[in-house]
Amino acid sequence: MKILAITACPTGIAHTYMAAEQLERTGKQLGHSIKVETQGAMGIENRLTEADVQGADALILASDLPIQGRERFVSIARILEVPVQLAIKNPAELFARLLV
Amino acid sequence: MDYAFAFPLAGGLHAWPAAALRERAMAHRARFEFVNERTGRKAPLNSLLALLATDTRRGDPCRILVEDGNEDEARLDLIAFLSGPFLDCDRNPAPAERTSTVVPRIIERAGGRWWAGTGVSEGIGIGRVVFAAPPNAPQKPQGAQDEPRTDFELHALQQALDGLRSRLMEELQLASNPAQRSVLEVHLALLGDAAWQGGMVAAIREDHLAASAAVATATGAAADALHRSDQQVIRERAQDLQDLADRLTGVISGEDPEASRLHLTEPSVVVADTLAPSRFLALDRGLLRGLVLAEGGGTSHTAILARSFGIPCVTGLQLDLPAGQRVLVDGGRGLVIADPPPEVEAYYRIETEGDRQRAARLTPSAGRTLATRDGHRVHVLANISTPEEATGAFEHGAAGIGLFRTEMLFLHRSTPPGEDEQCQTYGRILKEAVGRPVVLRMLDVGGDKPLSYLPLPQEANPFLGRRGVRWYPGHRALVCTQVRAALRAALHGDLRLLVPLVSDVEELHWVRALVREAAEELAAEGVAFKASLPLGIMVEVPAAALSLEALAREADFLCVGTNDLVQYLFAVDRSDASLMRASYEWHPATLRLLERIAQGGRLAGKPVSVCGEMAGRPKLLPLLLGLGFTDLSVGPAAVAGVRGTLASLDAEACRELVRKALLAYTSSEVEHLLDSAQAAGTALPLLDPELVVLDADCRTKEEAIKLLVERLATAGRTRDTLGLEEAIWAREATYATGLGFGFAVPHCKSPTVIANAIAVLRLPEPIEWGPEATARLVFLLVSRADAEEEHLRVFARLARRLMDAGFRQHLLDDPDVESLLATLRSELST
Numbered sequence: 062m063k064i065l066a067i068t069a070c071p072t073g074i075a076h077t078y079m080a081a082e083q084l085e086r087t088g089k090q091l092g093h094s095i096k097v098e099t100q101g102a103m104g105i106e107n108r109l110t111e112a113d114v115q116g117a118d119a120l121i122l123a124s125d126l127p128i129q130g131r132e133r134f135v136s137i138a139r140i141l142e143v144p145v146q147l148a149i150k151n152p153a154e155l156f157a158r159l160l161v
Numbered sequence: 162m163d164y165a166f167a168f169p170l171a172g173g174l175h176a177w178p179a180a181a182l183r184e185r186a187m188a189h190r191a192r193f194e195f196v197n198e199r200t201g202r203k204a205p206l207n208s209l210l211a212l213l214a215t216d217t218r219r220g221d222p223c224r225i226l227v228e229d230g231n232e233d234e235a236r237l238d239l240i241a242f243l244s245g246p247f248l249d250c251d252r253n254p255a256p257a258e259r260t261s262t263v264v265p266r267i268i269e270r271a272g273g274r275w276w277a278g279t280g281v282s283e284g285i286g287i288g289r290v291v292f293a294a295p296p297n298a299p300q301k302p303q304g305a306q307d308e309p310r311t312d313f314e315l316h317a318l319q320q321a322l323d324g325l326r327s328r329l330m331e332e333l334q335l336a337s338n339p340a341q342r343s344v345l346e347v348h349l350a351l352l353g354d355a356a357w358q359g360g361m362v363a364a365i366r367e368d369h370l371a372a373s374a375a376v377a378t379a380t381g382a383a384a385d386a387l388h389r390s391d392q393q394v395i396r397e398r399a400q401d402l403q404d405l406a407d408r409l410t411g412v413i414s415g416e417d418p419e420a421s422r423l424h425l426t427e428p429s430v431v432v433a434d435t436l437a438p439s440r441f442l443a444l445d446r447g448l449l450r451g452l453v454l455a456e457g458g459g460t461s462h463t464a465i466l467a468r469s470f471g472i473p474c475v476t477g478l479q480l481d482l483p484a485g486q487r488v489l490v491d492g493g494r495g496l497v498i499a500d501p502p503p504e505v506e507a508y509y510r511i512e513t514e515g516d517r518q519r520a521a522r523l524t525p526s527a528g529r530t531l532a533t534r535d536g537h538r539v540h541v542l543a544n545i546s547t548p549e550e551a552t553g554a555f556e557h558g559a560a561g562i563g564l565f566r567t568e569m570l571f572l573h574r575s576t577p578p579g580e581d582e583q584c585q586t587y588g589r590i591l592k593e594a595v596g597r598p599v600v601l602r603m604l605d606v607g608g609d610k611p612l613s614y615l616p617l618p619q620e621a622n623p624f625l626g627r628r629g630v631r632w633y634p635g636h637r638a639l640v641c642t643q644v645r646a647a648l649r650a651a652l653h654g655d656l657r658l659l660v661p662l663v664s665d666v667e668e669l670h671w672v673r674a675l676v677r678e679a680a681e682e683l684a685a686e687g688v689a690f691k692a693s694l695p696l697g698i699m700v701e702v703p704a705a706a707l708s709l710e711a712l713a714r715e716a717d718f719l720c721v722g723t724n725d726l727v728q729y730l731f732a733v734d735r736s737d738a739s740l741m742r743a744s745y746e747w748h749p750a751t752l753r754l755l756e757r758i759a760q761g762g763r764l765a766g767k768p769v770s771v772c773g774e775m776a777g778r779p780k781l782l783p784l785l786l787g788l789g790f791t792d793l794s795v796g797p798a799a800v801a802g803v804r805g806t807l808a809s810l811d812a813e814a815c816r817e818l819v820r821k822a823l824l825a826y827t828s829s830e831v832e833h834l835l836d837s838a839q840a841a842g843t844a845l846p847l848l849d850p851e852l853v854v855l856d857a858d859c860r861t862k863e864e865a866i867k868l869l870v871e872r873l874a875t876a877g878r879t880r881d882t883l884g885l886e887e888a889i890w891a892r893e894a895t896y897a898t899g900l901g902f903g904f905a906v907p908h909c910k911s912p913t914v915i916a917n918a919i920a921v922l923r924l925p926e927p928i929e930w931g932p933e934a935t936a937r938l939v940f941l942l943v944s945r946a947d948a949e950e951e952h953l954r955v956f957a958r959l960a961r962r963l964m965d966a967g968f969r970q971h972l973l974d975d976p977d978v979e980s981l982l983a984t985l986r987s988e989l990s991t
Contacts, residue, residue: 071892071895072892072909072910073910074908074910074942074944074948074953074956074960075898075906075908075942075956075957075959075960076898076906076960077957077960078956078957078958078960078961079900079906079960079961079963079964081961082960082961082962082964083964086964099957101953101957102944102948102953102956103950103953103954103957125895144896146896149900149901149964150900150901
């Protein structure tokens with residue numbers, strides 16, 4: 062599957078990046094194509110572009126606050142919204158949910 | 162004849178300055194009256210109570226009338242006092258600094274009983290409760306006596322007054338603590354108050370009361386007058402009056418003062434409704450761990466004394482506890498905790514240890530040599546006015562006396578001090594200095610600091626009149642005596658002579674010739690002296706700064722007096738608070754002039770020090786250091802703080818700051834640069850061996866966070882430990898930062914952070930960290946509100962790497978601090 066994700070946390074200095082790392086690692090292990098945008102203290106990094114959104118199967122929003130630029134993803138049908146902690150503690154479960 | 166002035170002290174005419182003013186006035190035969198034009202109240206200067214009752218605040222228009230006696234001399238002396246030493250009378254120790262109303266979480270979590278009052282003296286103490294009962298049951302006011310025994314009672318009263326007076330004098334003689342001395346001086350002044358004593362005598366004579374009843378009656382009336390004041394610092398003196406009244410009554414009734422004394426036999430916390438200053442002073446401070454009072458504010462003398470002796474004190478609490486109960490007193494936060502649980506004690510132990518370590522870094526045991534963070538040698542010397550101050554200055558770690566203002570030796574007397582007396586005084590300071598330099602500033606008097614035995618013509622503008630070196634040619638003999646005394650005393654150490662208010666090189670020539678002649682005289686008389694004394698000049702007149710090339714060639718050293726330099730540069734009378742702005746000190750014009758002076762000294766190869774008040778302001782130290790001033794002379798009390806600040810500065814970063822500041826147009830632009838330089842934290846590294854703790858045994862999350870915060874403060878990453886702790890807990894409140902595999906990453910972004918940092922704690926056993934997680938390895942990331950991206954990137958990288966099990970195992974296995982830091986550095990370099 063082609064999966065996109067965005068991570069964000071209140072301070073933007075730790076959990077955003079831990080969650081991104083977990084999603085990238087686990088996604089690759091499970092054989093998915095995965096790209097994760099971080100919205101942290103350094104602003105938006107690894108931005109999801111229009112090209113990324115084209116043909117994406119699912120989007121994971123692992124965030125504790127409103128995501129910036131949400132309108133980019135209206136074409137994606139499967140959007141999973143969870144607290145950022147969940148992506149850190151149990152990333153595999155998130156991917157499993159997308160497969161159901 | 163009268164003298165009008167605006168009342169200068171910020172704290173108003175409270176007891177300490179009033180006692181000093183009274184004492185000065187009583188040295189004269191003349192009678193003075195103090196008039197406050199705002200309140201319309203008058204007071205003879207010999208009555209402390211009446212002075213307090215004038216309710217004088219800063220800025221009040223006041224007058225002093227001289228009624229008889231040798232008016233001129235008395236008036237001049239009092240003016241000299243009011244414009245000099247009086248301005249220093251206000252050194253009332255400030256209330257507790259660590260003030261937070263936030264109760265440490267561990268206290269609530271541990272359960273048990275605790276109370277929150279008002280902290281008036283910082284510190285942590287643990288001891289057993291000892292109740293202090295009121296001194297002696299208030300004697301029943303006896304009515305008029307059947308048989309008038311007026312003479313007998315008057316005699317008893319007089320004996321009690323005399324007895325208590327000599328006891329207070331004895332106590333004063335033994336006291337070395339400055340606050341204690343001030344309180345005792347106020348008590349002596351109160352005891353000698355003519356109005357109060359008059360009230361007692363009248364009560365015996367006219368109302369036929371017994372002596373002790375007369376004391377009570379007169380005290381009631383006097384206390385009422387104090388209570389009418391709208392200033393708390395004046396109302397609170399009623400407690401001192403009552404303290405004295407109780408002691409007087411005790412003496413009259415023949416009570417043994419030892420009997421009412423509270424004896425402590427183990428580490429104790431004394432609990433009382435109120436505690437009179439004399440009863441506090443009678444306590445065994447070796448066993449006193451804290452005070453809990455129901456009444457009294459931060460300016461009560463007992464609170465001031467507690468602060469001065471470092472005894473934690475909380476007020477506004479009535480403890481319902483049995484005597485002997487073990488309690489912990491947190492004087493900063495105003496908390497009292499009954500039977501403190503071990504985890505609460507552990508928390509406070511960490512806090513106390515952090516405070517101790519930070520204090521140790523500031524103490525002189527760190528040695529006389531002091532360097533900036535990047536290794537540039539700097540010296541902090543002390544400005545003193547009396548030989549007594551030298552002792553304290555050296556205790557605080559002064560590298561020498563940068564400015565000894567000799568005026569004080571000349572000001573308070575009817576004849577000038579002789580050569581032998583001066584020689585002894587200078588020698589005493591030199592012996593105390595044991596080899597460290599002592600810069601003796603030659604007599605700096607003039608229209609603004611008049612000498613009673615040398616009446617000077619009134620000048621329209623004394624600050625532009627015959628001051629400093631300009632005054633010397635007219636008083637050659639007086640100056641010569643001082644120089645002879647200095648030459649002789651110099652045999653005892655490293656004495657240097659400093660000439661005030663030089664604006665022209667010819668003035669320096671004149672003094673040099675005088676020194677030469679004095680030396681020839683001594684040689685001819687066969688008196689021992691040191692042949693060569695370094696002769697330096699004060700640079701405090703803009704003309705001197707602008708002709709520094711000539712002056713620096715001739716002078717052996719230069720000393721910048723920023724107070725006068727700024728006053729003359731801006732043409733603003735520095736005693737006029739409505740005109741003088743603090744910001745003139747960092748105005749670009751001042752900085753440009755200072756740069757010129759520093760450069761002139763460097764080019765001529767002559768040392769330049771700064772001895773004005775500017776040098777004592779931590780905020781301005783980056784400017785002075787950046788300008789190239791490495792020798793700073795400050796008030797004795799500021800020495801330790803200035804040393805600490807200098808050690809934390811980076812000289813290269815300060816030079817960069819000054820380069821920018823010299824291009825600024827206004828004070829506020831410079832201020833902005835100072836603020837952002839401070840915010841930049843002058844480049845403390847993110848990772849630091851001081852911030853890696855592998856040997857601590859914390860049992861709770863509270864202890865772990867506290868320990869890391871204390872380390873951050875000791876390593877200069879924050880000055881506000883409580884604020885930072887709160888910021889970390891506020892972040893934890895959204896959800897705990899445990900990661901679920903024995904790691905926790907607490908973090909915060911907060912203005913309390915001076916420099917970003919990563920602090921690491923590795924524990925022998927995992928501790929609970931949030932509802933489902935435990936932690937053996939804790940990474941605390943602290944970030945300034947405006948952290949640089951470079952650091953944020955390192956935080957992000959660490960966060961990502963922690964998701965790698967191999968990396969985590971590595972961190973758990975690293976044998977020591979250095980290898981753990983090496984692992985982190987290699988993994989986090991971007």
